Amino acid sequence: MKFTLGFSPCPNDTFIFDALVNKKIDTGDFEFDVVLEDVQTLNQWAIDGKLDISKISYGVLPLIVQQYKILHSGGALGKGVGPLLISANPVDINAEGFNINDYTIAIPGEHTTAHLLFSLAFPGAKNKIFKIFHEIEGFLLNSTDQKTLGVIIHENRFTYQQKGLYKLIDLGDFWEKKTGYPIPLGGIAIKKNISPAILTKIDQLIQQSIEYAFSNYPYLPEYVTCHSQEMEENVMRQHIDLYVNNYSVDIGKDGKEAVNEFLHIYEHNNPVSSIDHNVFIQH
Template sequence: MNLSLGFSPCPNDTFIFDALVNGAIDTSGLQFDTKLEDVETLNQWAVQGKLDITKLSFAAGLKVSDTYELLNSGSALGRGCGPLLIAREAVPLEKVKDLKIAIPGAFTTANLLFSIAFPEAGNKQVMLFSDIEQAVLSGKADAGVIIHENRFTYQQKGLVKLIDLGEFWETKTGQPIPLGGIFIRKDIPAEVRAKVDQLIHQSLQHAYTQYPTLSPYVKSHAQEMDENVMRQHIDLYVNEYSLDLGTKGKEAVEKLKEMAAQQG
């Protein structure tokens, strides 16, 4: 059986899926047609039901729950790993509502967390996550919500943190931050869905047996990222919740669902 599979080229995703898509584990006859795209592209594709299996921001996953269900393996949750709101210089938080904010996608969990923290901030500009730092530096945006490896690079560029939106979430809810998960179409047979979930778990287990060595697959998709930044990325976003959401992970996702509903 051939299944379409989408995930991002970021090191946390390629680390998880490397063994699965490159033949390092037995997939029991399942074959995967992989599409590597920015998560906001994957979020938009999910609205169309384009892929069988896909990485999604949890905020997007909530919107397509009639078509897709969340798998237990492959998720990005944790503590101290949330998006950051950054600017060229310090700005009082009460003035954030008046700023032009660059966001990494309307359907991203980062945008949802920002909206929960600053419900009155309506002047948003959607752009590719990797363009946000430069947009803030150039003055195209007053501030920006950054994700992924930009957490490790913004200070080198002279930018300052206004608020850690993950820390805001953790303080408000006591829950780990649900950033993204792996979703599968509900019209795929239940036994296949279960097998895919198991294979993602096995793929990550295999990756951990090689770590901290980085495979050519991970490095080839990380653009010009320094290897230490790749490892920081993996260490931050890949953890026990990636192997299995478990009760605490599922509770965090439910809390996000509850707070998203309050946003309307």
């Protein structure tokens, strides 16, 4: 039985899925046709219903709940893991006279958690452009416009200072202080039309894949390093340490509550939306 499976080449995803897709664990009759893409592309594909199983940003979840459920394993939630708003020059966002609409803000995808968290902190922001996440640092550094900001995610959290960029606000910290919940960054979406027994089995396999990876950690399998060739190994481990945790093994009660709060905020920001909050597969 074969399923299409999409996730990003980032170390946290390749670390999670290595044992599953490379048959380091017993997957039984299940086979996976794997596609590695950036999260913005995966989000759009989820809207289009392209893949059977896919890593997605929770920011796109309201748009795909008719087609997909979310697994308990494989996701990225946590505290201190959120996106950062940065600039090429020091900017005091708390200064009198600061107006977010004096700036153009580069955001890593429209239907992303980063976009929703930015909108939560700056609900009136209008001048937004959407780029692939790894292009944003370069966009800021190469821009001739001093009035340019960017929202960064993933490994860019660890590299922006080395490039002379400045943090203005931790958007994840803003979420945590406002809601008290861990930050729901991404989850694993799976087609609703797959039978419940198979949904459960795939969920268990991903959990086993993570447990296998952790049992050999801090060893980095080739599957992780070959897809992160421009990244130093210590940065790969920082990435894994930040984004792969107990919530990845099982999202748990507070993780589900965080996602539910996220959906409530989406509905508040999009009053025409009415979302089915029963988004997780049954255990």
